[in-house]
Amino acid sequence: MNWQELSEQQQTVARVLSHAMQREELAHAYLMEGPKGTGKRQTALLVAQTLFCTAPTEKKPCLECRNCRRIASGNHPDVIWVAPEEGAASIKKEQISYLMKEFSYRSVESSHKVFIVEQAEKMTAQAENSLLKFIEEPHPGTLALLVTEHLHQLLDTIISRCQVLSFIPLSDQVVEKRLIQDGLPKQLVKLAAALTHDYQEGSLLCQEAWFADARSQVLQLVQRLFKSSDSALPYVYEKFTPNFDNNQKMAVGLDLLLLWFRDLLSLHLNRQEEIVYEDQIDGLKEQMLSLTSNQVIRAMSSILDARRQLDAHVNGVSVMERLVIKLGGYFK
Ligand SMILES: [Zn+2]
Structure with missing residues (x-):
């Protein structure tokens, strides 16, 4: 995803984030919440790419340099992803502690460090509490991006310390446009978009x-x-x-x-x-x-x-x- 696509799909989110990034006034923690298939994860990725890209145009990432590619494949040392481990129902305290330790070191390659917590609502209470400490006393140059489909399963104290970005369901027209860009047959795309209102489900259906x-x-x-x-x-x-x-x-x-x-x-x-x-x-x-x-x-x-x-x-x-x-x- 690039900034143009983000602003077509999630106008408000794109506006808030790009404004903050242009002025270099990002908050320390953002909570990206909203239904499945609305681009939360891709937005977290895009923010990280924008921070680390080595060949940006007007502060927009190129999506092709080594940093952009490493972030997309999950291999950048200063961009750390956390999610429930395979087969596990929750994000454990140890995972967050590991994150804290990583962040106590200076960043490996630059002045920024980003961590992205996927399915943030799956943190155990202990995990949430240690994350909370971190969000309350952030290290300079660090950015926390929490991603969730279930905002209200998170502790109120976490929610109140993050800037909440609400992602809205994509319009059928946006879903259609993306599916057609993927080269899927138009006569199926219209139906799939009307049935699922969801890009990923629609894509599977069309195939x-x-x-x-x-x-x-x-x-x-x-x-x-x-x-x-x-x-x-x-x-x-x-x-x-x-x-x-x-x-x-x-x-x-x-x-x-x-x-x-x-x-x-x-x-x-x-x-x-x-x-x-x-x-x-x-x-x-x-x-x-x-x-x-x-x-x-x-x-x-x-x-x-x-x-x-x-x-x-x-x-x-x-x-x-x-x-x-x-x-x-x-x-x-
Ligand atoms: Zn780049």
Whole structure:
């Protein structure tokens, strides 16, 4: 991530940090909090790179020099990462003590030292207390970056001594843009972003062959429902349910189906820019003419009912069976 991307994704955080860095007035400790997939870890990395880069342009790191690369790979001696050890549920006091010891030495290569605590909420109470001492009496030139998805599991005394930076969920547009930059197919990207609102999850979904199949099967199903609901049910038994062979996959299938009807509603409401099945616009328009917006809303609420039954562990095939019969009724 670079500063430009950070300011597109997290405008406030980018503003606070870049302002402080330009004026060389960084706080001693920042607490980066917010949901998964919002760029907290990459931001911590970017701050460290900005401090250590040997070839910056206007105080922005090059991301290519030896220091930038060593920080990205976790191999810079003055940038120390702490996280729960593999398989462990917590960050132990010993890990923080080790950190304190490291920081009591002069920095190895420069006047700065940065430590980054990931999943900071997983520190034990003792670990938090020793960290607290450190934050209260910081060594000059040291910077603490704590990263957490669960702010309120941290001690209030820690929170109050850090400058809190709140990361907000990425907009679907930002998630889409990043996935498209990664070279993932646009027709899947739109759906994945609408389903997950999360860059990492969206990326995984787009790379699964199963997801591309799921999309085309949902499209087949809505076409059959539209043409003749009699052929929809056999299709569900023979093709659809075998591909959605567990409730988790079936839930994704229902969400994809829901998005189709949401697109129909967007058309009714003249909000064409919100359509996710962009390449299916002709088919959507054709169906929109034969369904009133009320029917579309009722179809959507039937799909949501089916989704709830699935969450309550009702068998996926019978959920789908009932749903298709209901939806067939709206198309008549
Ligand atoms: Zn650099």
